[in-house]
Amino acid sequence: MASFRHLILLLLYCDGMKTETTPSPQSDPVxxxxxxxxxxxxxxxxxxxxxxxxxxxxxSCYLTDIPNNPPYLTGYWTKDGKGIVNSEExxxxxxxxxxxxxxxxxLAKDLGNYSCIFKEIQTQVTFVLDVPVIKDKRDKxxxxxxxxxxxxxxxxxxxxxxxxxxxxxxTEKGLINVTANPLNYKIFIHGNETKLTVLNLxxxxxxxxxxxxxxxxxxxxxxxxxxxxxxxxxxxPFIAIVLEVIVLVTLIFLWEKCNKPQNDNxxxxxxxxxxxxxSKLTRDDSNGVENNTARQRKLEH
Amino acid sequence: MPRSASSNLxxxxxxxxxxxxxxxxxxxxIGFSYAFPKSLTIYFKEIQEYFSISYSExxxxxxxxxxxxxxxxPVSSILVNRYGSRPVVIAGGLMVGVAMVMASFGTTILHLxxxxxxxxxxxxxxxxxxxLTIISKYFLVKRPIANGLAMAGSPVFLSTLAPxxxxxxxxxxxxxxxxxxxxxxxxxxxxxxxxRPIKIKTKLPPRKATDEDDTGKLDVTSQRAGQDESKQSGCxxxxxxxxxxxxxxxxxxxxYLVGNVLMFFGFFAPVVFLxxxxxxxxxxxxxxxxxxxxxxxxxxFARPGTGxxxxxxxxxxxxxxxxxxxVIYNGLCHIMCPLLPGYSGLVVYAxxxxxxxxxxxxxxxxxxxxxxxAQRFSSAxxxxxxxxxxxxxxGPPISGLLVDIFMDYKYMYFACGMMMLLGGIFLFIMNYxxxxxxxxxxxxxxxxxxxxxxxxxxxxNEEDKDNxxxxxxxxxxxxxxxTCKEP
Numbered sequence: 001m002a003s004f005r006h007l008i009l010l011l012l013y014c015d016g017m018k019t020e021t022t023p024s025p026q027s028d029p030v031x032x033x034x035x036x037x038x039x040x041x042x043x044x045x046x047x048x049x050x051x052x053x054x055x056x057x058x059x060s061c062y063l064t065d066i067p068n069n070p071p072y073l074t075g076y077w078t079k080d081g082k083g084i085v086n087s088e089e090x091x092x093x094x095x096x097x098x099x100x101x102x103x104x105x106x107l108a109k110d111l112g113n114y115s116c117i118f119k120e121i122q123t124q125v126t127f128v129l130d131v132p133v134i135k136d137k138r139d140k141x142x143x144x145x146x147x148x149x150x151x152x153x154x155x156x157x158x159x160x161x162x163x164x165x166x167x168x169x170x171t172e173k174g175l176i177n178v179t180a181n182p183l184n185y186k187i188f189i190h191g192n193e194t195k196l197t198v199l200n201l202x203x204x205x206x207x208x209x210x211x212x213x214x215x216x217x218x219x220x221x222x223x224x225x226x227x228x229x230x231x232x233x234x235x236x237p238f239i240a241i242v243l244e245v246i247v248l249v250t251l252i253f254l255w256e257k258c259n260k261p262q263n264d265n266x267x268x269x270x271x272x273x274x275x276x277x278x279s280k281l282t283r284d285d286s287n288g289v290e291n292n293t294a295r296q297r298k299l300e301h
Numbered sequence: 302m303p304r305s306a307s308s309n310l311x312x313x314x315x316x317x318x319x320x321x322x323x324x325x326x327x328x329x330x331i332g333f334s335y336a337f338p339k340s341l342t343i344y345f346k347e348i349q350e351y352f353s354i355s356y357s358e359x360x361x362x363x364x365x366x367x368x369x370x371x372x373x374x375p376v377s378s379i380l381v382n383r384y385g386s387r388p389v390v391i392a393g394g395l396m397v398g399v400a401m402v403m404a405s406f407g408t409t410i411l412h413l414x415x416x417x418x419x420x421x422x423x424x425x426x427x428x429x430x431x432x433l434t435i436i437s438k439y440f441l442v443k444r445p446i447a448n449g450l451a452m453a454g455s456p457v458f459l460s461t462l463a464p465x466x467x468x469x470x471x472x473x474x475x476x477x478x479x480x481x482x483x484x485x486x487x488x489x490x491x492x493x494x495x496x497r498p499i500k501i502k503t504k505l506p507p508r509k510a511t512d513e514d515d516t517g518k519l520d521v522t523s524q525r526a527g528q529d530e531s532k533q534s535g536c537x538x539x540x541x542x543x544x545x546x547x548x549x550x551x552x553x554x555x556x557y558l559v560g561n562v563l564m565f566f567g568f569f570a571p572v573v574f575l576x577x578x579x580x581x582x583x584x585x586x587x588x589x590x591x592x593x594x595x596x597x598x599x600x601x602f603a604r605p606g607t608g609x610x611x612x613x614x615x616x617x618x619x620x621x622x623x624x625x626x627x628v629i630y631n632g633l634c635h636i637m638c639p640l641l642p643g644y645s646g647l648v649v650y651a652x653x654x655x656x657x658x659x660x661x662x663x664x665x666x667x668x669x670x671x672x673x674x675a676q677r678f679s680s681a682x683x684x685x686x687x688x689x690x691x692x693x694x695x696g697p698p699i700s701g702l703l704v705d706i707f708m709d710y711k712y713m714y715f716a717c718g719m720m721m722l723l724g725g726i727f728l729f730i731m732n733y734x735x736x737x738x739x740x741x742x743x744x745x746x747x748x749x750x751x752x753x754x755x756x757x758x759x760x761x762n763e764e765d766k767d768n769x770x771x772x773x774x775x776x777x778x779x780x781x782x783x784t785c786k787e788p
Binding site for chain 1: 347350351353471472473474476477478480481483484485487488490491494495497
């Protein structure tokens with residue numbers, strides 16, 4: 001038993017916290033237990049729990065490594081910062097650990113931040129109870145063009161019962177019904193991800209689209225913004241850049257043509273000089289040839 | 302500098318003047334060629350969603366573009382040999398601009414493969430090769446600086462294109478961005494128009510002057526190389542009209558090729574995996590991206606700096622050693638990387654790696670110019686890029702495989718470092734022998750020239766003696782005549 005506790009302490013040292021879920025076999029409704037272990041004093045620990053359906057949950061805070069090892073501590077619970085009445089208890093030290101547990105019945109209205117707080121040592125452990133949150137959301141709108149199509153996607157770690165898509169008009173949400181509009185929308189659902197394809201886009205299709213993951217307890221929502229542009233929008237900078245290129249190329253070629261005639265005049269003059277010198281050299285050479293032949297003739301004689 | 306490489310240009314390169322405008326044009330072309338395929342990755346996620354395809358299918362776009370850019374080297378060389386740099390670059394700019402505009406209307410992923418990958422890749426190949434070739438035509442003394450400045454285009458454009466692409470994507474989506482990028486790439490045409498062909502004034506014998514339209518003016522897009530090689534028979538002769546295949550017998554060129562193939566296996570993978578390695582160490586995304594920015598910043602300044610250093614009179618004659626030193630330094634950086642702890646270790650690594658990467662890139666084409674000379678450089682670089690195509694494309698996936706097998710990045714870094722060390726040491730040793738052989742050949746040539754020279758001197762002396770005798774004889778005859786004529 002002691003070696004097991006040492007093992008837990010070792011794991012703590014590496015991890016900082018350890019959670020396990022064990023369905024408690026005591027009563028008929030299955031109670032899930034969540035345990036967080038906190039080491040030392042003046043600690044604030046936050047643990048996120050994804051709640052998919054209404055359930056009874058037992059939250060436990062285990063404290064270890066408290067200096068001076070007082071014989072008992074006082075602890076109480078808060079929900080969303082407000083103290084829960086009659087939740088204060090005295091926790092005795094058991095085998096160098098202090099354990100504070102409480103069972104909660106969680107329905108949709110009960111989701112929130114539950115904290116166990118130990119007064120004397122300012123240690124707090126917060127359990128964030130919420131439906132799974134859809135992460136990697138784009139904070140910038142997705143841009144597409146009229147007549148084109150676009151794919152909006154949402155993804156979760158857990159699999160909901162189903163997915164629903166809504167289009168938000170000001171404050172209202174309108175459900176997107178594929179059977180009513182098969183030409184404009186296509187919805188693809190595959191377990192923990194969903195894709196909405198909007199076809200034949202028009203400017204009115206711009207706006208906020210909400211994907212909703214339906215769980216027993218409460219739906220989890222995320223929104224994506226869509227902006228539909230006409231083709232004229234990117235055409236304007238494109239034409240501006242093409243004009244700039246044409247202007248620059250024309251200027252460069254003109255500059256070259258302006259400098260060319262000057263160079264031509266100079267080089268023509270030089271060439272005449274060059275060809276004169278070359279012809280002079282060749283005349284001298286031919287004289288040398290004549291001399292040689294003359295000498296040979298004389299030698300022969 | 303090896304004598305054989307530089308002496309057969311036939312003219313003195315300007316080394317300045319309009320040359321700097323040409324360097325600017327090359328800066329733009331090279332920048333687009335290297336940075337554009339890498340910067341397209343920002344659009345991949347949305348295109349992946351739009352076409353409902355996997356990540357590897359979209360990654361093919363970048364790979365096809367890079368592969369075509371390297372494989373298009375020889376085609377580019379042939380065109381440059383015939384038409385000169387300027388028309389090829391302008392054509393390349395038009396090709397890649399039109400390709401991106403067409404891609405913005407794409408309906409299938411195949412459409413993107415063809416437009417962006419194949420046509421775009423060829424367009425970029427037509428930008429890369431001619432830009433390098435024209436530098437070798439305009440510069441000789443200051444060539445390393447010119448090369449360093451032009452190659453600095455790659456990091457500068459990467460740093461500019463990445464945020465620009467993000468901005469365009471946020472405002473116009475991927476289709477609009479491709480359309481606008483097509484316009485931006487047309488600036489390559491502007492870069493091409495700066496690459497004025499060199500007009501040299503050669504001293505032609507008079508009979509030939511009448512054959513030319515402009516008296517005495519020749520474009521140095523010469524076909525002399527092809528004429529020299531026409532002694533070979535059959536298809537080798539036909540091929541060598543377009544591209545100089547005799548390069549494969551050039552000792553220095555072969556050394557360069559083997560060394561480079563070894564080096565490129567480990568060259569690009571560390572860049573690709575820098576950010577993932579940082580994230581694997583537990584560093585957040587923004588700090589990991591910041592590492593890449595540090596790397597690009599150091600790279601930006603390392604390239605012209607290396608050009609300046611390589612131009613000094615101590616290094617220029619032995620520039621091959623400098624290149625092999627840069628490769629070895631690169632390899633050492635990678636081997637040390639896994640040993641450096643934490644984020645500050647990675648920052649130090651990014652700084653040193655940026656320096657090493659910039660040094661190798663700045664010298665990569667300068668040493669090739671040094672080995673084969675400006676006349677054959679165009680063909681040389683074309684053949685080199687198509688051979689380097691293999692290791693460049695295989696390197697990152699093989700490294701990725703190493704990471705997947707060992708679940709640890711340090712083996713990948715060791716492997717890359719070892720490949721680069723191997724390549725660098727090979728280059729160093731082989732160039733040592735090459736310099737010695739070149740010296741011997743140079744001395745032999747001098748001895749031959751001396752012999753020919755002394756033979757010519759002897760012939761000239763004999764001629765002088767004959768002339769003197771003739772003068773004496775003619776004066777004697779005149780004297781005899783005059784005495785005869787006097788009554």
